[in-house]
Amino acid sequence: MVSEKPAMGRRKIKIEKISKKNHLQVTFSKRRAGLFKKASELSTLCGVDIAVIVFSPAQKAFSFGHPDVDSITRRFLSRSPSPPSSGLPQLIETRRNANAHDQIVELTRILVHIEAEKKYGEVLDQMRRADRSRCCWESPIEELELHELEQLRGALEELKKTVARQVNNILIEPTSSLPFLAVNGGGEVGDFVTYTRFLYEPTIV
Amino acid sequence: MVSEKPAMGRRKIKIEKISKKNHLQVTFSKRRAGLFKKASELSTLCGVDIAVIVFSPAQKAFSFGHPDVDSITRRFLSRSPSPPSSGLPQLIETRRNANAHDQIVELTRILVHIEAEKKYGEVLDQMRRADRSRCCWESPIEELELHELEQLRGALEELKKTVARQVNNILIEPTSSLPFLAVNGGGEVGDFVTYTRFLYEPTIV
DNA sequence: AAAGCTATTTATAAACT
DNA sequence: TAGTTTATAAATAGCTT
Numbered sequence: 001m002v003s004e005k006p007a008m009g010r011r012k013i014k015i016e017k018i019s020k021k022n023h024l025q026v027t028f029s030k031r032r033a034g035l036f037k038k039a040s041e042l043s044t045l046c047g048v049d050i051a052v053i054v055f056s057p058a059q060k061a062f063s064f065g066h067p068d069v070d071s072i073t074r075r076f077l078s079r080s081p082s083p084p085s086s087g088l089p090q091l092i093e094t095r096r097n098a099n100a101h102d103q104i105v106e107l108t109r110i111l112v113h114i115e116a117e118k119k120y121g122e123v124l125d126q127m128r129r130a131d132r133s134r135c136c137w138e139s140p141i142e143e144l145e146l147h148e149l150e151q152l153r154g155a156l157e158e159l160k161k162t163v164a165r166q167v168n169n170i171l172i173e174p175t176s177s178l179p180f181l182a183v184n185g186g187g188e189v190g191d192f193v194t195y196t197r198f199l200y201e202p203t204i205v
Numbered sequence: 206m207v208s209e210k211p212a213m214g215r216r217k218i219k220i221e222k223i224s225k226k227n228h229l230q231v232t233f234s235k236r237r238a239g240l241f242k243k244a245s246e247l248s249t250l251c252g253v254d255i256a257v258i259v260f261s262p263a264q265k266a267f268s269f270g271h272p273d274v275d276s277i278t279r280r281f282l283s284r285s286p287s288p289p290s291s292g293l294p295q296l297i298e299t300r301r302n303a304n305a306h307d308q309i310v311e312l313t314r315i316l317v318h319i320e321a322e323k324k325y326g327e328v329l330d331q332m333r334r335a336d337r338s339r340c341c342w343e344s345p346i347e348e349l350e351l352h353e354l355e356q357l358r359g360a361l362e363e364l365k366k367t368v369a370r371q372v373n374n375i376l377i378e379p380t381s382s383l384p385f386l387a388v389n390g391g392g393e394v395g396d397f398v399t400y401t402r403f404l405y406e407p408t409i410v
Numbered sequence: 411a412a413a414g415c416t417a418t419t420t421a422t423a424a425a426c427t
Numbered sequence: 428t429a430g431t432t433t434a435t436a437a438a439t440a441g442c443t444t
Contacts, residue, residue, distance in 0.1 A: 009434020010423045017252045022428095027423080028251040029429090034421060035243045038438095040402035042240055042259070046233040047222045051258045052244070053281045057251060061281055062398045073278040076258045076266055193267045197245035214417020215440050230411075232440080239438060243421095 028056060036064040051076075233261060241269040256281075 018024040032054055043050045043066040051072035052064040063069045223229040237259055248255045248271040256277035257269040268274045 008423095008425065008432085010421080010436055011434090012436060013250075013423070015246050015249050018250050023423090024251055025428090028247070028253065030422065031243070031247045031250065035240070035247055037421095038236070038240045038243055039257070041220050042233070042236045043402050044220050045218075045223050045236065046229050046262060048233065048262055049260045051256075053256045053277050054247070055254045055277070055280070057253055060398070061284060063281065064402075066402050069281070072258050072260070073282060075260070076268065076274070077278060079266065193265070197248050197269070197271050213415075213440095213442065215419055215438080216417085217419060218440065227411090228441090234411085235439065242438090 024057065032056075032062060036062075039064050040066070049075075229262065237261075237267055241267075244269050245271070254280075 018027055035054070036052060039050045039052045042048065049072050050064070050066050051069045053069065053073075054062045056062060065072055223232055240259070241257060244255050244257045247253065254277050255269070255271055256274045258274065258278075259267045261267060270277055
């Protein structure tokens with residue numbers, strides 16, 4: 001009556017495969033929930049992205065992800081083995097992947113517009129010069145127009161630079177430890193730290 | 206000596222983004238280790254496959270996997286409804302809140318430029334008309350220029366709208382309360398059950 | 411960014427409903 | 428198969444240094 005109180009509350013268990021099948025099912029459900037909760041808390045507390053994928057004993061897939069599993073797994077896979085894609089962007093803040101995609105589409109469209117406008121500006125400028133050397137009317141208003149035109153061109157140039165800078169910033173590869181300036185130079189394996197359960201448990205599986 | 210010892214041990218904390226950066230870093234490391242350990246235990250206890258991917262605040266990737274992250278993510282993705290994959294690569298990634306502000310600032314600046322250009326466009330257009338009714342040269346090149354000019358104006362208008370929408374998205378999203386569970390969160394989609402942190406925390410971050 | 415140290419808060423193994 | 432309870436095992440927040 002003294003030594004071992006079987007106790008009613010939690011009991012220590014060895015971390016090894018649970019034999020009783022129904023018991024295993026219960027533990028799986030409970031711990032899976034606990035794991036997802038932990039992941040959720042970590043994501044919130046530190047404002048980081050997390051993906052957790054668990055296949056049940058019956059091969060059913062359970063997952064947790066912030067902002068979502070797909071974007072994270074893609075980001076992970078795209079960086080690990082294969083060299084990062086082009087200087088093409090990886091990008092923007094948002095808690096929703098769908099919108100992130102929309103954003104990059106929009107920004108890309110903007111860039112296209114900017115380029116188009118630059119060309120327009122050049123064309124206009126050329127035509128202006130042609131007209132100018134063509135004679136007649138040397139009216140002040142014409143001068144003003146030329147002036148305005150050049151201002152427009154300058155504005156467009158500035159705009160393009162601004163947007164380019166913006167896009168550049170937004171589409172930066174979050175590879176290095178530099179807050180927002182990682183460049184996708186060469187995929188560094190060192191940026192990947194992968195743990196396996198063997199680090200926690202010596203038991204072979 | 207009795208009342209409130211701030212206590213030395215663990216104190217309850219609210220699950221919300223940690224403000225102090227160094228504190229956040231410590232918490233990230235500790236909880237990440239804890240999360241991986243939990244994943245490891247679940248994997249062992251129930252003999253199931255698990256993958257956990259975490260991107261640190263500095264966008265460094267940490268992962269835990271049994272038997273390995275890649276095989277699990279592939280298995281997961283292959284079963285998922287394949288993403289549409291637009292012309293643009295999967296360069297959609299997430300940035301952190303801090304950058305949202307910068308983005309807004311930049312985009313706002315762009316908007317200002319757009320407005321300025323729009324004015325230029327209008328002025329030019331008016332001058333063009335004035336010139337036109339003013340005489341001489343009814344050359345085709347002039348027609349072309351007018352045409353181009355109007356195209357430019359249209360492009361600018363479109364650009365402005367696009368940017369406005371973009372800014373709108375960025376400004377609105379962070380405060381939106383619509384969870385992105387839409388994808389397949391929280392519910393069951395075939396053999397997929399995806400949870401998101403919103404299931405645990407009602408607060409949007 | 412790394413290790414210990416508590417004092418508490420959490421997570422849970424089993425039993426129970 | 429899933430909640431509730433209980434008593435205990437674990438995880439960890441805030442400090443050291």
